[in-house]
Amino acid sequence: MLYPPWLWWERLWLPVNVSWSDLEDTENRVYAKASQLYHIFPFALGLLLLRYLFERFVAAPLADAWGVRDKARVPAEPHPVLEEYYCTRTRLPSQTEVLSLCKKSSWSERKIQLWFRRRRNQDRPGLRKRFCEASWRCAFYFCAFFGGVVALYDKPWVYDLREVWAGFPKQSLLPSQYWYYYSEMGFYLSLLLSLTFDVKRKDFNEQVIHHIATLTLLSFSWISNYIRIGTLVMAVHDSADILLEGAKVINYAKWNKAANIIFVVFTALFMLTRLVIFPFWLIHCTWVYPLELYPPFFGYYFFNIMLVVLQGLHIYWAVLISRMLFKSLFSTVRNYTYCMSMKLTGPAKGTTSSL
Structure with missing residues (x-):
């Protein structure tokens, strides 16, 4: 046996008066199963292959077209x-x-x-490598988000969060939910597998924690059939990530004004989705509404604790993003003031040019 017997105790994963036998497939219902989590690995490997092809045949030609070049560096003398x-x-x-x-x-x-x-x-990684990586992430988040919108737009729990728990946990798995879940889990696993080859960012440790927490959260929600709330969490996260990676791509292409505009929009959307919608809608939905249906159990606490861990990371990144936005705006104002002073005083000290 590869795991201890207590790992699958029903009281850890399921509410009272619900057993694993209640979640067996029937003619009318299909349920998510722990054994299906092995599907994550082929999804991750497939996405790694797709990423390689995308960066080589899409991102690299796009970098050439937009003039993204690595800076010439003087190599260190062999010693x-x-x-x-x-x-x-x-x-x-x-x-x-x-x-x-x-x-x-x-x-x-x-x-x-x-x-x-x-x-x-x-x-240090070159500009083209950073451009290609950001392009891949932007493309994935774009496809994942709009794929999630297509899968969710007609679902009642999108418009009434109490519907998330209607009939829980005896909620049949939809094909769209399967593909949405495993695309996301495969993507985050592929990011973990490629960490040693990707550009190491300043928030490297926080990224590792985020990826592991996300995979743990999605895996647990899959087994315990928290799939409806899981799809909402993924859609909320992907919406802002599109703009973040898009701003990076535009910035690497030296379209500074467009990049600044996108970053401002991203900041507003990030604050709305991660600091308002996520804690006050989604976490509230998982903390309060389930207690109207059944007493709390281990899975209830575990799932909500993982959501709180993600929220802590959101707050940390919100502080970093606010600092970056402040520096960007301050730099813009300073450059504008400098340009106006040059128009008024001219390039030479003590002279006045005509406007």
């Missing part, structure tokens, strides 16, 4: 001692370490610092 130190010890040596390397290499302190700076630049 076995410094290279070994760089790979095995640190990429950013302290002053003491630099002085020690001066003795080993017979180089000056300034030359060693320059070598490490150039060597770090060699490892």
Whole structure:
């Protein structure tokens, strides 16, 4: 046996007076099953292949058309001692370490610092790589979101959240829900599998936590048949992610004004979906409405705790996004003020040009 017997105790996963036998397929109903979670792996591998093809045959030609080029970088001079130190010890040596390397290499302190700076630049991902990655994520979120809209627009629980729990957990699985769920789970698993090859961002640790929490949440909701609320959570998340990745793509193409406009719209949508709709509609739906139907059980607490973890990440990212927006707007105002002062005073100090 690969798992402990208590793992599938009905009281962990299901409300009182409900057993696994109640969720067996019949002629009229089909239920989600834990054994189907293995389908995530072929979905993830398929998306990795699709990503490779997309980046090579769509994103790369688009980068060429929009003039996205990697900056020319001066390579670090080959040096076995410094290279070994760089790979095995640190990429950013302290002053003491630099002085020690001066003795080993017979180089000056300034030359060693320059070598490490150039060597770090060699490892930094190029602009085209970031462009291709953002293009893939933008394309996926676009397709996933509008696919989710098609799957959800005629469902009663979209317009009345109490319908999410109507008949729970004896809710038949729809084909659209299956494809929507496994596309999303396959995508986040593919992101985890490709973390070592992708551009490492500043919020790398938070991204790992987010992907793992998302996969855990979706897997648990699949087994416990929290699928209706799960589809709503996915749609709410994807809506803002389209604009975020789109802003990155436009920014890499040096269309700064368009990128700033998209980023402002993204910020507004992010705050609305992640700080208003998600906590006050969706989390409220999972905390309050189920208690009208059955007493709380382990799955109830576990699912809501995972939603709260995601909300904590939303707050963290909201702070980062607010800082970025402030810097962007402040920079725009500063540049505008500078340009106006140049028109009034002219390029030479003490002179006045005509308007």
